[in-house]
Amino acid sequence: MAIEAKFSKLGADDAPGQEVRQNAKDVELLLRGDTVPGRKVDFSHGDVDAHEPTPGAFDLFTTGVERGGCQAYTEYRGNLDIRALIAPRLADFTGAPVDADDGLIITPGTQGALFLAVASTVDQGDKVAIVQPDYFANRKLVEFFGGVMVPVQMRYDQSPEGEAGLDLDELEDAFKAGARVFLFSNPNNPTGVVYSAEEISRIAALGEKYGATVIVDQLYSRLRYTGASYTHFRAQAVNPENVITIMGPSKTESLSGYRLGVAFGSARIIARMEKLQAIVSLRAAGYSQAVLRGWFDEPAAWMEERIRKHQAIRDGLVDALRGIEGAFVRPSMAGSYLFPRLPDLSVSHSDFVKILRLQAGVIVTPGTEFSPHTANSVRLNFSQDHAAAVAAVERMAVLVERYRT
C-alpha cells in the first residue's frame, strides 16, 4: 500500500524527544561496564527551566485570555492587531518590508510554518533542493508531499570561518535538474554555521536566474555570537514573491510551550498557507498568539545576557569535546546547536546514542537525522544548565573511551 510506504519513511523514533518510545532491549547486549552517574541532560531540545521564557510572556498570555472571544477566535492567519504590531519589527530586523495584511501568517510553531510553506510550494514529483546536513523535517516534508529531494552538500567541516561551505555548484546543478524550491536553515541546524554575505548573495542570484522559490528558516537568527555577521536572504535583490522567511519566538526566547511561529514574505504563498491552515489546525492557539506582542520588544539587557550565557556554554562544551581524541567540532556562530563528529567506535554510532542515554543519562540526536553522510555526528542543543551540560559531555567522553575501536 502506498500510504504505508509513505508513513514508513516518516520515521519519528529517532526524532528529538521521542526516545521514551524506543525499545532499548537490542542495545542492552552491547553494554560494557557500569553507568556513569550524573544529572540527566536532554540535549535533544533546550531546557526552558535553565533559560526561562521572556519576562512578561505569561502576563501577555493572561491578557489574551481576559480579552476573551476575539483572542480565542482569530483569522486563520492570526489576529490582525498582533500582525500589525510585529510586521514592522520583523521588517526592521530583516531589512525588507513586511505586509501585515497579506504578507504574514502566525502558525503553531515554526514547524507549522515549515509544513504549510512546503505544502504550498511542493507537489507530487517536484524537485526540491535540500542542504545536507540540515533540519531533519525538511527532507521529511518534501517526501511527504511526494516531492523529490535533490541534495546539496554543505561542507561546514572544511569551509573557512564566516562561511557555511554550501556547494554552490551543486545548488546550480539542482536548479538545472529542475528544482524550483530551495529550503534551508540559516543559521544552519544542526551545525550552527551562518552563511556568509557572499553565499547568501550567490544563492539569491541563482534563485533569481532559475525563478526558484526560496524558503529560509531563520529560527535562530537572533541568537548570534561574537564575530557572527548575518545576512538576511529576503533583503537581497530577489523577487519578494518568491521568498518565504520563517521565524518564531520559541527558541531564543524559550517560548516553545506556547507553540508560535510566523512566516512572512510572498503574499501568494501565504494565501495558500492560510487556506491550508484552515484545515490543518485552524490557527495558532488563540490565547498564545497574544504572547507575540512582546516579541522583538524584550529588554536589550535581557537579550544580551541570554546570548552571553549561551556563548559561555558553547565555549565550555567545545573545550570538553576537543578533549576527545579524534573528535571534530566547529563552534557554532549562532543558535544553540553543536554538531560534533565522534571518532570511530566499536559499536555503531546509532547504538552509541542509545548507550549514552542508558549509561550516562545523556540524550543527543543522531546525525543520520540530518544527512546520510553525518552518521558519526550527534547534535547537542546546548541551551541547558551550564554546569550540567559540561558534566554531561564529560560523561560522553568517558563512554567514547570505553567504546573506542
Place this chain on the structure above:
Amino acid sequence: MAIEAKFSKLGADDAPGQEVRQNAKDVELLLRGDTVPGRKVDFSHGDVDAHEPTPGAFDLFTTGVERGGCQAYTEYRGNLDIRALIAPRLADFTGAPVDADDGLIITPGTQGALFLAVASTVDQGDKVAIVQPDYFANRKLVEFFGGVMVPVQMRYDQSPEGEAGLDLDELEDAFKAGARVFLFSNPNNPTGVVYSAEEISRIAALGEKYGATVIVDQLYSRLRYTGASYTHFRAQAVNPENVITIMGPSKTESLSGYRLGVAFGSARIIARMEKLQAIVSLRAAGYSQAVLRGWFDEPAAWMEERIRKHQAIRDGLVDALRGIEGAFVRPSMAGSYLFPRLPDLSVSHSDFVKILRLQAGVIVTPGTEFSPHTANSVRLNFSQDHAAAVAAVERMAVLVERYRT
C-alpha cells in the same frame, strides 16, 4: 500547475471567521433599504464571552507553565501523564477501552485530529465516503490528499425524530464502489441531528463487511438536549483497529482559545498520526495540554447549566426561524448548530449571507460549505448571548422579507 488547482479548490473565503477578508464591493449594488440596527452577532462560531470557559481551566494552564520544560516539551502525541488521566474518562464516556500509551493522541484542536486522521488513511485516488451535509473540512481534507469523495446523502429534513436520515443504501454503494474510509460527524455538523442506535449499528455492520476505516467526529457529543439518545460508534461490534474517534474540549467547554483535541482508538492509525504531527506542528501547545486535566471532570451542575442554557437559546431561535414563512428548521438534538433553510429570495443565498452581514450585523456560514445541495440553508452556531441571538435572527427575518422573491 497542479498545485494551483489543488489550492484553488481549498477556498477559505466563506469559511467561518474569514469574512473580514472578503471584498464586499460586488454585493453593495444589490442592497435595498437601510441597515437594521442591533448588536452584531457572529454565528460563525460560538461566543466564549457569553459562555465562559470551564472553571479552573486557566489555573490548570498556569500550573502547566509553572511545571516548565516537561510541560513545554512533550512527546509528539502529548504528555503521558495527561493521556493516562483522560484515557479512562474517555473510555467511560464512550463505553469502550482507551489505551493511554498507544491508542490516544493529543492534537492542536479537533481540526488537527481530523487532518492527521485523514492524512493517515487517505492516499492519492482513494475513495472516501462523505456525508452531505457534513462539516466542510471533511471534503476539503479528502480532496487535499488527492482522495475522491463519494457523497452519501443524509435526509435530515425528511427523517423521523431520533434519526439522522443517512441513506444507508448509498453508504453501501460507496463501499461497493471501493470506498474504504467513512468520515462523519455525530452529532452532525451543521444540522445538529444525532444518529439513531439503529443507524450507528448498521453503519458499523457495513464498515465491518467492507473492512472500512471509520473516523467519527464526536466534537459535540457532550452537549445533548432533552430527548436525545446517543450511541457511540466505537462501542459497537467493530474491529477497534478500524475506528478513530475525535473529540475535544474546545466547544461545549468553551476552551477553543487553547486549541486542544484528541483522537483515540486504532493504535496503527494513531502511530501514523504521531509521525505526521512531528512534521506538521510537533505537538499541541505544551502548556495548553495541561488544561486537559480538567476535562470530563467539570462540576456536574456546571455542565447541566451549560446544556440548559443552550437548549433555551435553541428553542428561542427555532421559534424565531419558524416565524419566517417558507423557512424550514429542524431543532438540533445536540451541539450548538441550527441549519435553517430559507425561502426563495430575489438575490442568491450566497449574496444574502453577505447582505446579512452588511445590513444587519449578522454573520452566518453559507450552506454551500456543507453540501452542494444545501445552498439555500445557512448555519448558525447558537452558542451566543441568548437575547442578542434572538434579536439577530429577528433582523434576519426582516431582511428575508425585504429580499423575498
